[in-house]
Amino acid sequence: MFLLEFQGMIEVSKEAVTLSVGAWIMLFVGCIILYGGVALCLLRALKWKEKRAVSSKSKEIDEELES
């Protein structure tokens, strides 16, 4: 029963793919910028190692900031 229903869903979806060219373009632009952006940033984050010790310069800046 479920398989038949699933088959029906696939048949319907074959008929339904009639996106306009403009819609396809915006779909790709959106996907590339948003999901590509997340993927790129996540890759950078994976490579990143948090600085183990705070550098003296960094400490200096932070102190100045709070003074």
Place this chain on the structure above:
Amino acid sequence: MTRDRWGSRGAFIMAAVGSAVGLGNIWRFPYVAYQNGGGAFLIPYFVALLTAGIPLMILEYGLGAKLQGSAPKALHKINKRWEWIGWFALSIGFIICTYYSAVMSWCWNYLWDSFSSILPWGKTASSVSNHFYVNTLNLSENPGQITCLPIHLLIGLALTWILIWLIIHKGVSRVGKVVMITVPLPIVMLLILLIRGLTLPNAAQGLNFYLEPTWSKLLEPNVWLAAYGQVFFSLSLGFGILIAYASYLRKKAEITNNAFITSFANCGTSFLAGFAVFSILGFFAMAANMPIQDVVKGGPGLAFEVYPAAIANMPTGAPVFAVIFFIALLTLGIDSAFSLVEAVASGLHDKFRLSKGQVATITCVVGFLCSLWFITDAGLLWLDIIDHWMNNFGLVTVGFLECIIVGWLWKRKKFRESINEVSEIKIGVWWDVLIMFVTPVILLVSFILTAYKLLKEPYGGYSQGYLMIGGWGLFAALIVIAVLISRIKGKTHEWLEEEDKQE
């Protein structure tokens, strides 16, 4: 007293994404995109994201991480005169949470209703509206007509606040664990709905309405303002949430890439939600024999009328997809709701040095009592008025003041250097320009235009009296409350002295 810390960078990012991704990603973004040029709206949306959303998020993360405090404490450290702005931000977040929890109580009720073989709201637009406005909300005719407090909504509301309390009362370590479930789960649910939507007849027509670009719209200033508004409201900026969350990071923690990840993940979820919404709306338009323009709605109308009606019209498995949809709404809502409460609790904890458990209990009890207002029969009407003011005036004011303080009145360059010292993506002078000019000007223009529109005609057709109470009256009251809290001496000096000693 040592500051609570996130278990990992991932926990922080997930919590920030969870806070940003909320009900608005489903019921606001797709509708705003559809109204403002469809696919063409993506262009102003990306511009707004890069020129206002991400810079302001870097600013808030930077304030929290570098000054190690909730919004009031961080702003107090800059200058004690600005502490009230932090309290103003938190009070707006608190008010928003009180009605957000009411919306979640509607979700609980719809989820409960979904566990039946025949969905009780029916298949037609009128039966679904009747179920929402009469059976669920028992909606009155005007905001002054308050006669009852429906018990089914009270149960949903209590459930929401108990969940919020359970999640936040142990501090951010528990938040970090909860978001590992509540952030990916709604995305999985949305993907299931999207796949089902794409396999329904006429889904492509719905998607065409969502994505087909109307380029001429790009020449309309309102479309650009809508894009900035959408980015600003959907990233959890101006509530003090991001400042509070970042304050649980160490000073040397990464900032800018975290802001990019949070922003892209939030906007990516909105974009995905648009497909899940419009594919099913395309099908519903065909099933109801109506033009798609007539079935598209935004806000609660989408989540509690159109979408449930579309699901009820599905050929098979309608209750299953209804359950999936309302679980998605609840999981989307819960992490935004507890982040709002956490921001307030964090502010109170910093100011009065009460334990996390104590402030969580106080905030949740007061929050629950205040949110009773929004489940009365006039609740939706008050929600509509207050939401309009909190978003369009409250958040915009906080964002504007944050830009002015950091951009013009504080050590902007040192702040930028300090962020760059620990960040993967270095920010340059462009960030200064955006924070000093672009973002505050856009926020100011948005404030003025919305206020001008209100002068021309009363919002939503409500009488001026109600608008004065729920709109400008509440706005002014929150400023007064914020100033009064900032004047209370509290334990501010104790934690500042303690931090000095630690250094």
